[in-house]
Amino acid sequence: MLNKSIVALMMTAALLLSACEKDTDTYPVTGEQCGPEDPVKTLDAADCDILPAGV
Template sequence: MLNKPFAVLMMAAALLLSACDKTSETYPVTGEQCGPEDPVKTLDAADCDILPAGV
């Protein structure tokens, strides 16, 4: 069975990841409205890749 700290960690991760809704019209942290020309709307998960050192 899962221990309590691990279960709390999983619940926190689920809450944080649920804020990553691409169809949302507001920013998840500030709640500010996204503009029609906002560059954030064109971001994709591939834009956030972190390359290993030396590549």
């Protein structure tokens, strides 16, 4: 029983993490194709940090 729960948890985690694959050939929101010089190709998650108020 425990093994089935662990396998189900691992498969769910793998499915969720596979959805996080970064595709630099399309825009993140619209899914449109990027041109060779589009700035979206150099974006990283660190570029989207939001600073807390008062900093």
